[in-house]
Amino acid sequence: MQIGMIGLGKMGLNLVKNMRDADIDVVAYDLFEQARTAAAQTGAKAVDTIDGLVEALSAPRIVWVMVPAGDPTDETINQLGDKLSAGDIVIDGGNSYFEDSIRHGENLAAKNIHFFDVGTSGGMAGARHDGNFMIGGDKDTFATIEPLFEAIAAQDGYLYTGPAGSGHYLKMVHNGIEYGMMQAIGEGFEVLAKSPFDYDNEGVAKVWSHGSVIRSWLMELAQSAFSADPNLDEIKGVMHSSGEGAWTVQEAIRLHVATPVISSSLMMRYRSEEDDSVAGKVVASLRNQFGGHAVDHK
Numbered sequence: 001m002q003i004g005m006i007g008l009g010k011m012g013l014n015l016v017k018n019m020r021d022a023d024i025d026v027v028a029y030d031l032f033e034q035a036r037t038a039a040a041q042t043g044a045k046a047v048d049t050i051d052g053l054v055e056a057l058s059a060p061r062i063v064w065v066m067v068p069a070g071d072p073t074d075e076t077i078n079q080l081g082d083k084l085s086a087g088d089i090v091i092d093g094g095n096s097y098f099e100d101s102i103r104h105g106e107n108l109a110a111k112n113i114h115f116f117d118v119g120t121s122g123g124m125a126g127a128r129h130d131g132n133f134m135i136g137g138d139k140d141t142f143a144t145i146e147p148l149f150e151a152i153a154a155q156d157g158y159l160y161t162g163p164a165g166s167g168h169y170l171k172m173v174h175n176g177i178e179y180g181m182m183q184a185i186g187e188g189f190e191v192l193a194k195s196p197f198d199y200d201n202e203g204v205a206k207v208w209s210h211g212s213v214i215r216s217w218l219m220e221l222a223q224s225a226f227s228a229d230p231n232l233d234e235i236k237g238v239m240h241s242s243g244e245g246a247w248t249v250q251e252a253i254r255l256h257v258a259t260p261v262i263s264s265s266l267m268m269r270y271r272s273e274e275d276d277s278v279a280g281k282v283v284a285s286l287r288n289q290f291g292g293h294a295v296d297h298k
Contacts, residue, residue: 001025001147004053005044006076007066007094008035011120014127015066015093015152017042021129022151029053050076054083061088062145069096069243077104077115086112089145093118093133095244098169101136105164114141115164119171122154130154134174136167169251176248176262179241181218183265189222193231202226239269 001024005016008030019026020042028039028046036046047053054061061084065076073096080090090108092101092115101117108115116137126132131153135142142160149158161167192199205223209215225232245266252259271277287293 001151002027002058002062003148004057004061004063005029005039005066006050006053006063008032008039009066010124011093011127012066013038014124015064015131016044018128018131018152019148020044024148024151027053027056050079050083054080059085059087060144061085062091062148063089064091064093066093069094069100074100074104077108081108081111081113084111084113087114089114089116089141091116091118091145092168093120095119095171095175095242096168097243097247098165098172101168102165105137114138116142116145117164117167119167119174121171121174122157126154130157133158134161134167134170135159136161136164136169138163172244172247172251175242175244176252176259178218179245179248179265179269180261181216183261183268185218185222201230237272239272241266241269245269 004027006029016026016039026044028044040046105115119134121132161170209219249263284295288295
């Protein structure tokens with residue numbers, strides 16, 4: 001099997017390594033020479049243009065795009081639409097908005113090029129070994145690329161989800177759930193930090209990871225983080241968001257589905273980006289005005 005990989009960042013390069021471990025022939029392209037060199041060291045054939053990648057692949061070509069969502073993905077897929085031939089396959093494995101993926105599928109279908117939107121989970125470790133993939137696109141053509149996912153996914157770690165757009169929709173909801181889970185874990189450790197007891201955070205995360213109801217990979221990652229920095233003193237509590245949590249909340253509002261946990265976790269991420277907030281000041285001043293409650297002064 002032969003795959004073209006465009007985008008050799010943290011996820012793309014690890015996917016290349018995963019594919020090479022499975023003896024999949026990979027032709028790799030990235031804007032940066034250093035990334036191309038790293039791919040070549042895995043045994044992949046590195047090329048310095050998208051034209052070179054297309055020329056190096058045998059028909060029907062399968063090209064996996066792993067670049068940032070939005071304009072970079074749009075531009076890359078538009079280029080491929082002009083360079084590929086009928087019967088070729090484009091896979092978008094990034095975190096694209098599902099409506100963008102529907103549009104990409106329609107545009108490529110007009111040229112008889114097949115499109116699959118693949119929600120990719122498991123982080124860098126999953127890209128490297130035993131990944132998790134949610135795959136939307138033409139059902140009949142899926143048989144052509146299924147051996148790829150059999151080779152690089154965890155056991156039972158891939159799912160054909162339906163037409164184009166359904167893969168990234170499922171990944172969007174997955175990430176919304178992830179937001180809520182991480183927020184709950186963070187809030188729990190904050191309660192422990194302010195409790196009258198001197199807990200060993202790494203020990204807590206470890207015991208919760210073995211046999212408890214809340215055991216999870218996220219808890220194992222918490223243990224790893226506390227092992228390196230027992231109270232996380234070396235980092236700021238700013239929680240950046242990639243957009244998928246917001247998309248989940250927007251879709252929930254459109255569908256009139258109550259998602260208070262996911263919505264609240266998204267708001268807390270926005271709140272974490274500020275050192276102080278006008279809202280907090282207003283609420284504190286109002287409490288002082290009507291009840292004489294104390295306010296903290298800088």
